[in-house]
Amino acid sequence: MSIDSVASWLRAQPSLAGTAPEFDLGALPHEPVPLFVAWIEAAARAGATEPHAATLATVDAAGLPDARTLILKDVDERGWAVAGERSSRKGRQLAGNPAAALNFWWQPLVRAVRVQGSVREASAEESAADFAARSAAAREGRDEADWVLWRIEASRIEFWQGALDRRHRRVVYSRSDDGWTHELVDAAG
Numbered sequence: 001m002s003i004d005s006v007a008s009w010l011r012a013q014p015s016l017a018g019t020a021p022e023f024d025l026g027a028l029p030h031e032p033v034p035l036f037v038a039w040i041e042a043a044a045r046a047g048a049t050e051p052h053a054a055t056l057a058t059v060d061a062a063g064l065p066d067a068r069t070l071i072l073k074d075v076d077e078r079g080w081a082v083a084g085e086r087s088s089r090k091g092r093q094l095a096g097n098p099a100a101a102l103n104f105w106w107q108p109l110v111r112a113v114r115v116q117g118s119v120r121e122a123s124a125e126e127s128a129a130d131f132a133a134r135s136a137a138a139r140e141g142r143d144e145a146d147w148v149l150w151r152i153e154a155s156r157i158e159f160w161q162g163a164l165d166r167r168h169r170r171v172v173y174s175r176s177d178d179g180w181t182h183e184l185v186d187a188a189g
């Protein structure tokens with residue numbers, strides 16, 4: 001393909017291909033984690049490869065966003081856990097500004113999840129346990145003391161489900177002092 005034809009080639013690529021399952025807006029849980037677990041499990045069952053791979057966005061000292069792919073290590077009421085090296089770009093960025101966004105896109109279910117929140121380092125024991133759980137090949141050449149497990153303590157989570165007729169569904173969970181609320185918001189796309 002020549003560079004001149006990239007734009008038309010891109011336009012010709014299918015988007016929102018796949019089949020979105022029933023999204024029962026009348027049966028939403030009060031908290032986002034059970035819905036997230038149901039969605040990532042459904043994605044795996046539907047054949048999404050590596051549904052636990054996600055894009056982690058952080059902000060650097062100059063205020064510039066940065067993003068990379070990571071593996072989700074755990075999720076529970078404490079947050080979404082990811083791991084990496086403290087001395088890495090993301091490690092330095094999270095030390096300077098402990099906030100992040102984590103995005104998932106699952107095909108063929110036409111579903112995406114956006115998680116946003118502040119970031120807290122897990123205990124040294126949890127980081128060591130995550131390092132120990134890595135394969136021997138993944139530990140090779142890595143400094144265990146440099147390995148950190150972070151938790152994104154989500155304050156906003158968006159569940160987005162696309163539809164070919166463009167009647168996309170978007171549910172946003174927000175955390176307040178009183179706990180979680182959720183609402184159906186207009187979905188663009």
Ligand SMILES: Cc1cc2nc3c(=O)[nH]c(=O)nc-3n(C[C@H](O)[C@H](O)[C@H](O)COP(=O)(O)O)c2cc1C
Nearest residue numbers: 053066067068069070071083084085088089090091
């Ligand atoms: C599928 C996939 C999974 C990855 N998982 C991790 C991970 O769990 N932790 C990690 O530090 N880097 C992981 N990486 C590498 C990161 O994308 C990135 O290159 C690396 O962490 C350095 O990022 P940084 O320079 O922004 O710190 C993964 C890459 C891919 C493509």
